[in-house]
Amino acid sequence: MSDQSDAASGEGQADTEARAELLDLLCENARYSTEDLARMTGLDADEVEAVVADLESSGVVQGYAAVVDWDRAESVTDAEHVHALVELNVTLDRETGYEDIAERLAQFPEVQALRLVSGDYDFALEVEEESMSRVSRFISEKVAPVPEITQTVTHYVMDTYKEAGHRFEETGDDDRLSVTP
Amino acid sequence: MSLDGESDREAGDGEEAEESTLTPSQRVQNTPPSGIRRFFELTEEMDDVISLGVGEPDFTAPWNAREAAIASLERGQTSYTANRGMRDLRERIAADAERWDLSYDPDEEVIVTAGASEAIDAAFRALVDPGNVVAVAEPCYVSYEPGVRFAGGETLPVPTRAEDEFELTPAVLQEAGAERADYLIYCYPNNPTGATMSVEELAPVAEFCKEHDVGVLSDEIYADLTYEGEHASIAALPEMRERTVVFNGFSKAYAMTGLRLGYALGPAGAIEAMNRVHQYTMLSAPTTAQYAAVEALDSCADEVAEMRRQYDRRRQFVLSRFDEMGVECFEATGAFYVFPEVPDPWEDAGTFAEALLEAESVAMVPGGAFGAGGNGHLRASYATGLDDLKEAMRRLERFVDEHRD
Numbered sequence: 001m002s003d004q005s006d007a008a009s010g011e012g013q014a015d016t017e018a019r020a021e022l023l024d025l026l027c028e029n030a031r032y033s034t035e036d037l038a039r040m041t042g043l044d045a046d047e048v049e050a051v052v053a054d055l056e057s058s059g060v061v062q063g064y065a066a067v068v069d070w071d072r073a074e075s076v077t078d079a080e081h082v083h084a085l086v087e088l089n090v091t092l093d094r095e096t097g098y099e100d101i102a103e104r105l106a107q108f109p110e111v112q113a114l115r116l117v118s119g120d121y122d123f124a125l126e127v128e129e130e131s132m133s134r135v136s137r138f139i140s141e142k143v144a145p146v147p148e149i150t151q152t153v154t155h156y157v158m159d160t161y162k163e164a165g166h167r168f169e170e171t172g173d174d175d176r177l178s179v180t181p
Numbered sequence: 182m183s184l185d186g187e188s189d190r191e192a193g194d195g196e197e198a199e200e201s202t203l204t205p206s207q208r209v210q211n212t213p214p215s216g217i218r219r220f221f222e223l224t225e226e227m228d229d230v231i232s233l234g235v236g237e238p239d240f241t242a243p244w245n246a247r248e249a250a251i252a253s254l255e256r257g258q259t260s261y262t263a264n265r266g267m268r269d270l271r272e273r274i275a276a277d278a279e280r281w282d283l284s285y286d287p288d289e290e291v292i293v294t295a296g297a298s299e300a301i302d303a304a305f306r307a308l309v310d311p312g313n314v315v316a317v318a319e320p321c322y323v324s325y326e327p328g329v330r331f332a333g334g335e336t337l338p339v340p341t342r343a344e345d346e347f348e349l350t351p352a353v354l355q356e357a358g359a360e361r362a363d364y365l366i367y368c369y370p371n372n373p374t375g376a377t378m379s380v381e382e383l384a385p386v387a388e389f390c391k392e393h394d395v396g397v398l399s400d401e402i403y404a405d406l407t408y409e410g411e412h413a414s415i416a417a418l419p420e421m422r423e424r425t426v427v428f429n430g431f432s433k434a435y436a437m438t439g440l441r442l443g444y445a446l447g448p449a450g451a452i453e454a455m456n457r458v459h460q461y462t463m464l465s466a467p468t469t470a471q472y473a474a475v476e477a478l479d480s481c482a483d484e485v486a487e488m489r490r491q492y493d494r495r496r497q498f499v500l501s502r503f504d505e506m507g508v509e510c511f512e513a514t515g516a517f518y519v520f521p522e523v524p525d526p527w528e529d530a531g532t533f534a535e536a537l538l539e540a541e542s543v544a545m546v547p548g549g550a551f552g553a554g555g556n557g558h559l560r561a562s563y564a565t566g567l568d569d570l571k572e573a574m575r576r577l578e579r580f581v582d583e584h585r586d
Contacts, residue, residue, distance in 0.1 A: 025494070036571070039501035040494040179221040179234035179544060181323040181372075 266293025297443030319552030370515025
């Protein structure tokens, strides 16, 4: 009996390690192929597929996205992107909690990210739009009028240096000598 | 002969150069340039080469360590330190070594040097007398043999074998006649093979050295880059501490090659002797780098662990790819090298490496550059980003397939 449970927990440990390792690799680069993930982790391709499918279906992995430098994207796509960080203060009552307010705000497609934070304000909102005026209009016409919201402070993003762990810079040449002992 | 370049040029090419008073010593004349040099020159001549020939990390030193170096400069800490290095640093080095069951007194048994290379050179000059024999486990880092020669000693190559996974064994020591050696130098985890040795595998080597009264110079510069099990030091084995000098440093694990900082751990007498050489040649290791190293030991363990994790993924990736393309490669478990056999139909690693460079612009170093034991193999470094590794393996596979019967 105890042997069996030991074996089961050993397997569970291996699963946990595989999940953590694959999650880490997908965060690093979600475009690694199943074959490459298998080569890097020592798992079989089938095992990788199964673990990733499990991470997806259980909601641990909510989606995959590219990390884009929109300033550079503008020059090749004509698409304009303005980002703003918005601080929101709210009042709660018996019928309305943070969840309820978040549920309302998160539905707006302009809202890219929504977080409840500690400190001087309650919600941190990331908004993406085509222009500053559209961001302003969205905040003043859609967000500020929400009855529980008592204050908004909008910060336009002027420049981005690092996002999701990626530094936005010219890719540095490898300045090491090409062959060394 | 004039040392003034200007007048040399005026003399013109056609004129016979005057007899120089600056004749290289016999010692230097008898020392050929590193076998890696030629390959480096070939590679430099070509564009868009993916080099798997690099013997240093592709990561940058952790920012906390770099920031500490910058801050020390801002504070004007630009003077010499104690010969043996800042006491703060020696204390941390001694404390850090306890991870490997090594216990050394920071005052008398630790010396900080300009890279592990300087420590190894100081050890040769401090411990080796003319006529002494230093057994060198091969394949190995290129500087051991010249270092012994510069110190006036003789080297005795001890070729390790692919079938032993390039580990040292009493059998290969015996076969090479190492019982007559005064010292044995080796490096595990190994450059160029990526081999490691566990405490169980080191034990018989320790017995051999005790039985034949051989001193051990243990280069453990890649200790932190051990992927299966824990790194083990021979100095932690019974009665080995007093006959061993351990070399380590910050170049590989902390990606601080250019800061030139290493150290040696050993019994007080040996370290005192090495310090005698060090104080007259280097005086003290670079001060700025010492401040970086203090911070590295205080706060950069996470970065080291992350770099190790990245190397391990690449290691597994590269080993899988060699396996898929049918190239024999033993499972390297340390450093950032794998050491595959030269694929059929080639027999000579140098010819293969040059043909591969020519055809596919991928550089791998022929194993023979690291001593006779490396013949028939190639060193592939995975201190290169995964994208480049993938592309290099793709090209290598194409090249190997094209030439297969």
